[in-house]
Amino acid sequence: MSEKVHFYLTTYSQEKVMVHEATVAADGLSVKLLIHGMKLGFIHQLKVMDITTTAGESLLHNTGYYTLNEVPGGVLKSPQMHKMSKTGNIIDQPKRTNEMPLNWSNGPKLKFDIGTVPGLKFDFKEIKVKRRQRIQFTLNNNDDMLHNLVIIKPGAENADKVGQMALELGLDGPDMNFVPASDLVLFHTGIVQPETSETIYFSAPKEPGEYWVLCTFPGHSYTMRAKLIVE
Ligand SMILES: [Cu+2]
Numbered sequence: 001m002s003e004k005v006h007f008y009l010t011t012y013s014q015e016k017v018m019v020h021e022a023t024v025a026a027d028g029l030s031v032k033l034l035i036h037g038m039k040l041g042f043i044h045q046l047k048v049m050d051i052t053t054t055a056g057e058s059l060l061h062n063t064g065y066y067t068l069n070e071v072p073g074g075v076l077k078s079p080q081m082h083k084m085s086k087t088g089n090i091i092d093q094p095k096r097t098n099e100m101p102l103n104w105s106n107g108p109k110l111k112f113d114i115g116t117v118p119g120l121k122f123d124f125k126e127i128k129v130k131r132r133q134r135i136q137f138t139l140n141n142n143d144d145m146l147h148n149l150v151i152i153k154p155g156a157e158n159a160d161k162v163g164q165m166a167l168e169l170g171l172d173g174p175d176m177n178f179v180p181a182s183d184l185v186l187f188h189t190g191i192v193q194p195e196t197s198e199t200i201y202f203s204a205p206k207e208p209g210e211y212w213v214l215c216t217f218p219g220h221s222y223t224m225r226a227k228l229i230v231e
Pocket residue numbers: 120146147148215216217220224
């Protein structure tokens with residue numbers, strides 16, 4: 001049965017979800033998982049790798065399946081704005097603009113199609129634009145990890161700082177797309193699943209400078225870094 005179900009899934013739509021936290025019970029007999037990305041109606045496969053008993057015996061069955069039919073009191077897919085996080089904070093992300101602003105009657109001046117490459121990198125090192133230009137940015141996630149794209153103010157220390165702030169979001173991280181509410185952040189996408197894309201719209205800053213383009217997904221910001229050069 002499971003084999004058939006799995007085949008169905010691979011045929012139609014398969015996505016990876018992220019185990020954000022795993023807490024082992026005091027008696028060692030169960031584990032509580034905090035998972036980001038589960039979808040209603042989907043069958044979720046869980047494969048437990050390399051776990052042994054204290055005596056060194058491995059698991060008899062290391063694969064399980066779970067169909068998500070409902071989430072009691074939960075929210076399944078994050079709307080863009082005004083959502084409650086797990087710790088009860090209101091999430092408001094006004095710097096994520098997925099619709100072209102209505103007053104851009106001539107459309108964007110520049111369109112960029114950006115990709116990701118394995119090894120936690122964007123597929124570009126720098127992009128040059130002119131100040132105040134209307135820009136359309138599409139992040140295509142071509143590898144098998146979760147990524148976002150965050151444009152922040154210039155300054156090497158600021159890239160480190162925003163990466164650190166994203167880590168410190170803790171439990172609220174996934175709900176906030178790992179984007180901290182900070183003045184250093186100018187524009188951003190949400191979390192982009194593997195093999196999907198997201199488009200954002202923004203006007204280039206009026207101050208020339210070398211702005212950072214980061215992925216602030218935990219652990220990515222040190223290598224997933226590029227520049228938006230505003231001339
Ligand atoms: Cu990333």
